[in-house]
Amino acid sequence: MTVKLDFEECLKDSPRFRAEIEVVQNDVSELETRLEKLVKQCQAMLEAGRVYCQTSKSFVNGLRELGHQWSKDSTIEDCLDKFSKKLSAILDAQGEVIETIQKSVKTKLQTFVKEDVRRFKDVRKEFERCSETLEGALARNAQAPRGKQHEVEEATNALLGARKAFRSGALDYVLEINVIEAKKKSDILSAMLALMDVQSQFFKQGHQSLSELDQYCQKLSEEQTQFVLNSARDKRDMEQRHSAIKKKDMSYDDPVLDFNADAANGIAMEGYLYKRASNAFKTWSRRWFSIQKNQLVYQKKFKDQPTVVVEDLRLCTVKPSTENERRFCFEVVSPSKCCLLQADSEKEQQAWISAVQNSIASAFQEHREDAHSPRQRCSSVSMSNLGGGGGGSGDQESEGLKALEEIQAIPGNKQCCDCGEASPTWASINLGITLCITCSGIHRSLGVHFSKVRSLTLDSWEPELIKLMCELGNSVINRIYEARIDEITIKKPHPASARGDKESWIRSKYVEKKFIQKLPETGRTNLLRRSSARRTRATTQERNVQRPALKPKPNRATLPRLTNLSPSDIQKNNSHRDWEEDEEEDLSGLHPGALLYRSAALQNFPVMADALAHGADVNWVNAAEESSTPLIQAVSVNALAACEFLLQNGANVNLADSNKRGPLHHATILGHTGLVCLFLKRGADYNARDKNDKDPITIAVDNANADIVTLLRIAKMNKEMRDMDGAFGPSGDETYQDIFRDFSHMASNNPEKLKRRSADPKS
Known part of the structure; x- marks a missing residue:
């Protein structure tokens, strides 16, 4: 079923609906003008045709009389006689063509213009009258003072009646639009097919070009028959749908307002609001507001460029306004201005306040990992x-x-x-x-x-x-x-x-992960144990603070067995023999969580991504190695990007091992300044204490790592500043932002500069 305008859209009376009916009205007006012109041209053609037929018959009679003159010449007499008879038959057929055109083309087009288009105009006038009445009722309802209850009740009742009448008229208007859109095709096509059919019959024997259109006309004839059937069926379906919607309760006062942060068109909320101007007169104007792209915007007409009220919802707050004389008001406050808005009812007011609050929360959710702080953005x-x-x-x-x-x-x-x-x-x-x-x-x-x-x-x-x-x-x-x-x-x-x-x-x-490679079923345990060489290496590194980083990165997307890694990809150091021992380990039957655990220590991103694709728990705990996690494994080899990958995929930055040491503890012990900076930005708890009752600051002081001590103390100071300013205060000292940004750049681009204190605890 082809529907030009949707019935539900007209109940919202949005600028989009107004723009669509304006297009339809222009189309119908242009169609009426063209059809009236065509009817006049058809009448002129018919009159000229009748004159032509009458004159031509006189000419044929002259030919016949001329033939009688040539009675002695049988050739000329037979020729003129046959030609006059043939021409007479053609003229008789042409007279029938004229009468057929009169009935099939002109009459149908006149009927469509005088009946269908006129009915459309009548319904349109009723719709416009109801629309004007609704606008007046809305204005009176909005202007009703809070303290005069009788005026409020009168305005509310008037608005209720006006809205009910408008919705009924709008539904009737949409029905008429859809009906005329469906009917005009069949009527015009039927008239044209009748015209072409009679012309084809008339010129069939003498005009080859028209005979070539027989197949095409046959095809159109079939389509025209189907159009008639479809038009009747569509009209019946639309009338039933129109009747079903009209039976619904349309006496409710408030329009339906739905908040959808994930809407396909990007508009989370839209509807009419009154906006008070910032000029000296403080005038109120009704505008179509919407929340889109983390902005609050409004427009008067659908084709107008939206006017931005709030550029970034993260920088604003919303609250009801009771100081104004008008009802249902609320304020949207941003750093640069304050906008006073008014809804049509209390229900709409609460819906808009809730929508703005939810949009603010969504904006923070989407941009919570941006590099610039709220204060810098502000x-x-x-x-x-x-x-x-x-x-x-x-x-x-x-x-x-x-x-x-x-x-x-x-x-x-x-x-x-x-x-x-x-x-x-x-x-x-x-x-x-x-x-x-x-x-x-x-x-x-x-x-x-x-x-x-x-x-x-x-x-x-x-x-x-x-x-x-x-x-x-x-x-x-x-x-x-x-x-x-x-x-x-x-x-x-x-x-x-x-x-x-x-x-x-x-x-x-x-x-649904329909296309990933299925893992083989194995009976292996999910516990991983380090070889004696790895345990010795871990103990030595923890004791000496400094730990060399492994950097094997095979160029494969999936690696069920990590035996193809080239030793040339590994840093040449004393751990080479340990690597050879690990190289013999078969990882093909590991559980995805264990595979993520191993690949995190190897900084093998394709294998880590493969493990997560197969359902690995990003916070998987290896009970055989002091309840260590993949994030702690990445910390042990100073893998900044691997830690970021795990955090972006939901790793808990504060999940501790059996020694109550979280990733921040391990990064502090090993002197990985870049990782300390990363974990602090991601919300790591710098007050957490391990089994030895030491927090990261104490550990950093014991190791004489001035950079890490600075980072931890600045983070602590920044937290204290935020607590003093309250939940809606700034994000702390700008120095905090600058220092952490510099450390992030250094850890990513020049990590060797952050190792100057790690090698020598006494320096």
Whole structure:
């Protein structure tokens, strides 16, 4: 069933609905003008045809009389006689053509214009009258003073009646639009087919070009028959649907307002609100508001460019306003301005307040890992509002371009991981892949436990995140998540595929994991034990603080057995013999959690991603090694990117081993300053104490590691400042942000500079 306008959309009376009916009205008006002109032209043609037939018959009679003159010449007489008879038959047929056109074309077109279009105009006038009445009732309801109850009741009752009448009129109008859209095709096509059929009969013997249209006319005739059937069926279905909706209770006062943070069109909430102007007159205007892209915007007409009220919802708060004389008011307060809004009812007021609060929470959820603090963002916004300069935005843009170049240089990253569209500008930071804007929206709808989406050009990127993205890439991840695609013979979507096809593919790939290679069933234990050499090495390193990092990174997506790693990829040091001992270990039958545990120590990102794809618990605990976790294993080899990968995939930064030492304890003991900085940014507890009743600050002081002591004390001071300022206060001293940002860059780009105190505790 073809529906030009949806019945539910008209009940919302949105600018989108107004824009659609405006298009329909213009189309009907233009159609009426053209049909009236066509009817006049048809009448002129018919009159001219009748004159032509009459004159032609006189000419034929002249030919016949001329033939009588040639009675002695049988050739001329027979020719003129036959020609006059043939022409007379043709003229008789042409007279029938004229009468047929009069009945089939002109009459049908006139009937459509005089009856169907006129009925459409009448319903339209009734709709516009109800719309004007509703606007007046809304205005009176909004202006009713809070203290005069009788006026409030009168305004409310008037609004109720006006809205009910408007919705009834709107439904009737939408029905008429859909009916006329369905009927005009069949009527016009029927008239044209009748015209062509009689013309074809008339010129069939003498005009080859018309005879060539026989098959085409036959096809159109069949389609016209089907159009008639479809039009009747659609009309019946729409009348039944119209009747069913009209039977519903339309006397409710409040329109339906739904908050949907994951809406496909990006609009989390929309509806009408009154907005008080900031001029001296403080006038109120009714506008269509919406929450989209973490912004509060409004527009007067659907085609207007939205006006931004709040540029970033993270920088604002919302609260009811009881100081104003008007009812149902609430305030949206941002650092640069305060906007006073009014809903139509208390229910709508609460719905909008709740929607703005939820949007604020969603905005913080989506951007909680941004490199810039809330204070810095607030400062940049304030400076831009004041017209101030500064190089912050330029630096951020430069960093964004650098991140884009580095990440897209990874094999496979120049095309979207899921549909293959060129030059993707979005990424999933926990999967380590690049995405086009359509696939990124689908990934965002999966939830952050499956995919964390970030823009390569619009968001700021921390150096450890860039380093993480460069360790994986589309080619690596697709070898894991599409390992069995050839066996299953499911067609992968391409850039031009429909959004529904892409969404089905992405859910099958990442949520249902239909295409990954199934692990063999084994009876092995999930406990892992270190060899004596590894235990000795771990004890020695803990005692000497410094630990050399292993860096074997085989170029494979899945590695059930880690025996193909080349010793040349490993750092040449005293642990080479220990590596050879580990090289003999068969990991093919390991449980995914144990595989993640082993690969974290080896900094093998493809194997880590493979283990997570097969359901590995990112917080898996190895009871055989002091309840150590994959995150602690990554700490033991100073693997910054591996720690970031585990944290992005849900690793608990405060999960401690059997000695009550969490990742922050181990990083402090081993002197890994970059990891200490990372864990503090990710919310590590610097007050946690181990079995020896030592917190990380005490351990750092004992090891004389000034950098780590500085980081821990600044983090503690920053926390105290936030506690003093309250929950809605700034994020602490800007020095804290600068220091941690510098350490992040150094740990990712120049890690050797952070080892100057680790080797010598006395220095």
